[in-house]
Amino acid sequence: MKFVCGECGTDVTGRKDAIIHVHHHDISVARSMRQVQPGASDIAEWKIHCANCAPDGDECFCYWISMDRMATAEDVLARTTHLMKKDWLKLTNWHEVIEDAST
Numbered sequence: 496m497k498f499v500c501g502e503c504g505t506d507v508t509g510r511k512d513a514i515i516h517v518h519h520h521d522i523s524v525a526r527s528m529r530q531v532q533p534g535a536s537d538i539a540e541w542k543i544h545c546a547n548c549a550p551d552g553d554e555c556f557c558y559w560i561s562m563d564r565m566a567t568a569e570d571v572l573a574r575t576t577h578l579m580k581k582d583w584l585k586l587t588n589w590h591e592v593i594e595d596a597s598t
Contacts, residue, residue: 496567498515498596499543500513500544508565512546513544513561514559514561515592516558517540517541519556525539525583525586526583541587541588575589
């Protein structure tokens with residue numbers, strides 16, 4: 496598994512100073528779109544950032560995971576299992592992020 500910062504391309508796999516996150520607002524928008532237009536394709540996008548590129552706390556009202564909790568395939572499986580309990584996971588591109596990291 497390899498995760499890279501979406502801004503600068505730095506490898507952030509297993510790094511404690513990097514995060515993957517999805518904005519709560521984006522989840523709400525995706526949920527609203529699906530209620531108004533069933534089958535709408537709007538999704539909330541997970542973003543990966545190194546410490547230098549990460550938004551500060553005021554900019555990131557989000558669900559975030561430290562990349563040191565995503566260091567191995569086993570870690571990713573455990574995190575995915577946890578996230579599957581969230582009703583909003585299907586409104587995100589989590590599957591694409593994992594697919595990209597595994598290629």
